[in-house]
Amino acid sequence: MSEAIENARTFLRPSKKLPTVWCGGCGLGILMSAMTRALARLGVEKNDVAVVSGIGCTGRLPTYVDFNTLHTTHGRGLAFATGVKLARPKLTVIAAMGDGDALAIGGNHFIHACRRNIDMTAIVANNHIYGMTGGQYSPTTPHGKRGTTAPYGNVEHDFDVAALAAGAGATFVARSSVYHAQELDRLIEKAVLHKGFSVVEAVSNCYTSYGRLNKHASPVDMLRWMKENSVPVGKAETMEPWELEGKFTRGVIVERELPEFIEAYDDLAERLTTSPSAVERVKSILKSFDETAERLNAKAE
Amino acid sequence: MTDPKADGGTTEMQVFQGNEASALGGLAGGVTFFAGYPITPSSEIAEMMSQALPLAGGRFIQMEDEIASIAAIIGASLAGSKTMTATSGPGFSLMQENLGFAAIAEIPITIVNVQRAGPSTGLPTQPAQMDIQQTRWGTHGDHSIIALAPSTVLECFTMTIDCVNLAERFRTPTVLLMDEVIGHMRETVVLPRPGSYEIVERRAPDPGTEDYCPFDCDEVAPLASFGSEHRFHVTGLTHDKRGFPTMVADEVDRKIRRIVDKIEDAADDLADYEEFMTEDADVLLFAYGSTARVAKSSVRALRGEGVKAGLLRAKTIWPFSTKRLRELAGDLRLIVVPEMNLGQLVLEVERGVCGEVPVRHLGRVDGHLFEPDDITGFVLKEAGR
Ligand code: SF4
Numbered sequence: 273m274s275e276a277i278e279n280a281r282t283f284l285r286p287s288k289k290l291p292t293v294w295c296g297g298c299g300l301g302i303l304m305s306a307m308t309r310a311l312a313r314l315g316v317e318k319n320d321v322a323v324v325s326g327i328g329c330t331g332r333l334p335t336y337v338d339f340n341t342l343h344t345t346h347g348r349g350l351a352f353a354t355g356v357k358l359a360r361p362k363l364t365v366i367a368a369m370g371d372g373d374a375l376a377i378g379g380n381h382f383i384h385a386c387r388r389n390i391d392m393t394a395i396v397a398n399n400h401i402y403g404m405t406g407g408q409y410s411p412t413t414p415h416g417k418r419g420t421t422a423p424y425g426n427v428e429h430d431f432d433v434a435a436l437a438a439g440a441g442a443t444f445v446a447r448s449s450v451y452h453a454q455e456l457d458r459l460i461e462k463a464v465l466h467k468g469f470s471v472v473e474a475v476s477n478c479y480t481s482y483g484r485l486n487k488h489a490s491p492v493d494m495l496r497w498m499k500e501n502s503v504p505v506g507k508a509e510t511m512e513p514w515e516l517e518g519k520f521t522r523g524v525i526v527e528r529e530l531p532e533f534i535e536a537y538d539d540l541a542e543r544l545t546t547s548p549s550a551v552e553r554v555k556s557i558l559k560s561f562d563e564t565a566e567r568l569n570a571k572a573e
Numbered sequence: 574m575t576d577p578k579a580d581g582g583t584t585e586m587q588v589f590q591g592n593e594a595s596a597l598g599g600l601a602g603g604v605t606f607f608a609g610y611p612i613t614p615s616s617e618i619a620e621m622m623s624q625a626l627p628l629a630g631g632r633f634i635q636m637e638d639e640i641a642s643i644a645a646i647i648g649a650s651l652a653g654s655k656t657m658t659a660t661s662g663p664g665f666s667l668m669q670e671n672l673g674f675a676a677i678a679e680i681p682i683t684i685v686n687v688q689r690a691g692p693s694t695g696l697p698t699q700p701a702q703m704d705i706q707q708t709r710w711g712t713h714g715d716h717s718i719i720a721l722a723p724s725t726v727l728e729c730f731t732m733t734i735d736c737v738n739l740a741e742r743f744r745t746p747t748v749l750l751m752d753e754v755i756g757h758m759r760e761t762v763v764l765p766r767p768g769s770y771e772i773v774e775r776r777a778p779d780p781g782t783e784d785y786c787p788f789d790c791d792e793v794a795p796l797a798s799f800g801s802e803h804r805f806h807v808t809g810l811t812h813d814k815r816g817f818p819t820m821v822a823d824e825v826d827r828k829i830r831r832i833v834d835k836i837e838d839a840a841d842d843l844a845d846y847e848e849f850m851t852e853d854a855d856v857l858l859f860a861y862g863s864t865a866r867v868a869k870s871s872v873r874a875l876r877g878e879g880v881k882a883g884l885l886r887a888k889t890i891w892p893f894s895t896k897r898l899r900e901l902a903g904d905l906r907l908i909v910v911p912e913m914n915l916g917q918l919v920l921e922v923e924r925g926v927c928g929e930v931p932v933r934h935l936g937r938v939d940g941h942l943f944e945p946d947d948i949t950g951f952v953l954k955e956a957g958r
Contacts, residue, residue, distance in 0.1 A: 289817065322799050324648070335806060335817065340799035342651065343808035344644065345674050351641035355648025355656070358632050359606050360800045363652065381644075384637040534632075541627035551628065 279312035280305065285338045293332050297491030299450035299476030303397055304333055306453050306474070307366070310460035314364075321364045324353040326378055329403040329478070330370035347378025350385040350394060357392050361534050364464060365392040371412040372402045375431055379411070386440035389468045390533040395460065396433050396471065399478035407481030418485040437471040438526045444470035445526035450477060451498035452522060462524065468532050475502070475520060574845050574888070575731035575738075575770045586763050591729040591755040592659075594762065595685050596621035598733025599657045603772055604683070605631035606654040608645035610638050610664060613697040614753040615687040618659035639664035643671040646682045650675075651807065653798030655737055655775075659685035661753075662695060665704055666711070672746050673712030674809045676832060679788065679796070681740035681775065685733065685749040687756040690913075690940045699940030700753035702862055705917040708748050709891050715829055717836035719843065720748040720891040722861040726760035731770070732888070738773035739843070743836055744793050750890055752913070754863040754942055778803055786814040788828070793835055837892050844894030847886040850876065854883025856907045856956055859898070859922050861887040863942060864911050870945035875952055882952065890918065895925030902926045907956055911935040911948050 284290065294300050311321060321339040325331040327346035334341035340363070344352045353367045374382050374396045385394065401419055402408040409419030409426045412433060416425045437445045444466040446459040456474055463470035477483065477494035488494045505523035508516060544550040589597070596618045599607070607626060609619035619635065626633040631654075636642040639660050646656035660668060665686045675682050686708070690701035704711075708720045719739050721732045729751060736747040776795040778785045785803045787794055794814075797803035810818040811825045819825060836843075847865075850872055851857065860868040865886040875882035885897065898908075908930050910919040919934040926932060935951045937943055 319800065319802060319804055322652075335808070338804065340651075340804050341806045342648070342799075343806070343810065344647075345670055345809055348640060348644045348671065351636065351644035352648035354634065354636070354641070355606065355608060355645035355650070356652045356799055357648075358634060358645070359649035359652035359654040359656075360798070363800050380637050381641055384641070537627065537632060541630075545628055 276309055276312045280308035283308040283311060283318065283338055285336055289336050292336055294329060295480045297477075297479050298329070299399065299478070300329055300333065300397060302450040302453050303395070303456065303474045303476060304336065306450075306457035307368070307395065307460055308337060309457040310464060311364075313457075313461055314464060316364055320362065321366070322353070322356050324349045324356065324365065324367045326369050326373040327404075328370040328373045330368055330397040331373060333368045347373050347376070348381060349373065350378065350381045353392055354385065354388075354390060357390055358534065361391070366395060366464070367392065368395045368397065370403070371396060371398045371400065371433070372410040375411040375433065375436070383436070383440040386437050386442040386469055386471065388533050389441065389443055389530050391467055391469070393460070393463045393470045393472065396473045397476045398433055398473050399476040399482060400430075401478050401482035403478040403481045407485055420485070433473040434471070434525045437473075442471045442526060443468035443528050443530050444524070446471070446524045447473040447475065447520065448522045449475035449498040449502060451495045452502070455522065459524065466527070468530060575734045575765070586761055588759050588761055589726050589730075590617065590757060590759050591723070591726045591751060592617035592687065592757065593621055594726045594729035595659070595733045595749060595751065595756075596625070597764070598730040599683070599737065600625055600629060601730070601767060601770075602734040602737030603655045604657045604737060605629075606646060606649040606656045607631070607658065608634050608636050608642040608649070608656075609658045609660070610636055610642050612639070612661045612664045614689055614756050615659045615661045615664075615685065617756075618685055618687075639667040640670065643668040643675070643682070643684065647671060647675050647678070647680050650680050650682050651799050653800065655681070655741070657683040657685065657733075657737065659687065661687050661689045661697070662691045662704060663693065665707065669707075669712040673714055673716060675746040676712065676716035676718065677714070677809055677811070678807050679744040679793075679832065680807075681744055681796070682746050683733070683736040683740050683749065684746060685751060688750060688752040690938065696940040698753065700863060700913060700942060701938065701940070702750075702752055702864065702913040702917070703938070704750065705890060705912075705914065706920075708750060715833055717745075717833045718748060718891050719743065719745060719836060720750050721845075721888055722750045722890050723755055723888075724862055724865045724886060726755070726758060727762045727764070728888070729755060730762070730764055734770060734772070738771065741773045741775045742793070743839070744796055745832075745836060750862065752862050777801070787816050788812060788814045840892035840894040841896045843889050843892060844896060845888040846897055847884075847888065849884040849886070851883035851885060851901060854881050854901075855905055856880055856882045856909070856952060857901060857905050858882060858884045858948065858952070859887070859908055859910045860884065860912070861890060861918065864913060867943045867945055868911055868948055871948035871952065874945055874949045878949075878953060878958065880952065880956055880958065887918070893918075893921040893925075895921070898922060898925040902929050905930045907952075908932045909935060909948070909952050909955060911937070911943055911951075913937050913942075
C-alpha cells in the first residue's frame, strides 16, 4: 500500500463517525477517498485544511474527514468558505457540494465564486439528482431522464457544470468521475495546487435515487456507464460533435492565470498604506482612532 | 455597556452620520472582516468599511447578496475574525436563514439593520421600526438573540462596539437595530477614545487542551478558530458537545435550551435603559430608537399640561427585560408605547405588566417620524384629559 494511501486514511475521523450515512454503492465514498489521497500527496497538515459543504448527501462529507470542517446551509457552502479563506488565507479551503446544492440553490454563489478567483477549490459531485430528499430532478438531470418530480421525464435542460464554471471565469476547471478514481485524485491535487479558484466536477452515481428511476441495473452498471461514456479531453478534440453526443469529457478543461483575489487585495492595501493621499482620506474619517492613525503614519513614513 | 463618557477621555468634536458612527464603532470594536451587499439606507456602512478596512489591516468584500454576506462573516468569524455586516429590511429577511445557523452553531457575528418601512421593498428611504419581532423570531426554530437600539449618533458608535462585544461574550449573533433617521442623521459627537471602553476578546480554549468540546454544556464554551491547533466540526444540524450531529433526545433538548437560556437568563443583566422624569411619573412613555427622541419632547410638553409623564427608553431590545417595567408599574396609571409599526414591542410591555396597568399603543407606519404633538395629544386623550 502506498504511503499516500496510508496517510489518506489518517485523514478520516476516528471510527465513531463512520460508517457514513451514504448508501452502499454510492460514489461519494470514492470521491471522499480521492480527496483525502490528493491531500495526502500534497502533504497537508490537518489543522491547515478547512472543508466546507452545504446540504445534501455530499454535504455530509465534512463530518467524516479530520480537518476544520463546516457543514453549512443549503447552497451556501462557497459563501461561508469565502469568509473562512479571507479571514485566514493560509488555510487550504475546499468546498464539497452536490449538483443541486452548488448549481440550483447555490448557483448564484457558484458563479460569483468562479468570477472572484479566490484561492479555493470547489468539488461538485454531480450525480444528476437530489439524492437525500429522494430523487427529485436537479439542474444536471439530463433532458428526458426521470426524477420523482419528473415522473414522465425531465422537460428541462441540464447545466454542463464544467462549461458553466469556465464561462463564469474559474481559472481552473477539471472533470472526471468516480469510476476514474485515480484520475480524479490527480485532478483534485492539481486543483488544490492551482493558485486561484478551481472547480472539479466529479461525475458520481446515485443508484438509490437516480439509478433506479432511470433503468440502471446496479451501481456497477452506473460506473460502467461512466467508463463507456466519457472521453479524455485530448481525444475529444479530435472527435466530431455527433460522436460526443451524450458523453462527457475528462481531464483539465481550463487552466489559466489571473491575479488571485487575496493577493490582489493585499497588494492594493499595501500600496494604499504608502500612498499619502489615500491615507489622508481615511485618516480624515478615522481621525478618532489614534491607533489606526498611528499605524498609518508609521506605514506612510 | 460602553459608556461614552468613560475616563479615558474623548476625542475632539466631530460631525458624523449614524451609519458612519456605526462603521467606526465596528472598527473600534475590533471588526477586521466585513461582507455586505448594497441596500438603502445602510450602504454608507459598507462604503466606509471598504475604505477603512484595507488600511486598518482587515478585509472587505462585497458579496453577491445578503445570504452570502452573512455566510461569509460567519465563515470569517470561525476563522478567528471579529465580523460584521450591515443591511436593511429586504436584506435582513434574506439573512434569516444563516442567522439561525449562527445561533445554533454559536458563532459570534454582528448585523446592523438600518430599518426601513416594509413589508417587501416598502419605503427604502423612510424610517420604520418594523423589524423588531422579526429580529427575535425571523429565523425558524427556537433560539434567542441580542439586539440593541440606538437613539443618537453617538450610540450608533457605542452600541456597535457593544454588539461586537456581546457577540463574542455570548457566542451569538447580535443585531444593532437602527432606523433610517438615526442612520442618516448627522450629529455633533465626541467619541470616546480607544482604551476608554471595554473590548471583549474571544475566549479560546487553552493551548494544549485535549478533547476540546466547542459546544460544551452549561455555559458559553470557548471558541477555537479554524486554523488553530483545535480542529472541530460545525454543523447546522443539532449537535452534541463536540459538534457532531445528534438525534439523542437528551442532547438535543439540552442544546436548544442552552442557546436560548444563555441569553434569556441574562436579560436583566443586559437590560439598559435611559430614564427621563420617571421618579414621580404616573404616565409612562415606553419608547426606543428615534421615536424615543420625540417621546422625550412629549414628556416635557405633557409636564407643561400638568401630566406627570416620564420616559423609559429601552436601549436593549432583546432579550427583553421586564424588571424595570415591573418596578415602575406600581406607581403608574397608564403606559403608552409609540412605535413606528402597528404593535411589536408593545406586546412585550403588555406581558411585562401583566394587566396591572393599561397599556396603549400608538403606531405610525406612513414612513414618517412621530411629531411630538402626535404623542402628546394621544397621551392626553388616553389619560382622560
Ligand atoms: S441517496 Fe444517492 S447520493 Fe445519497 S447516499 Fe444514497 S446513493 Fe449516494
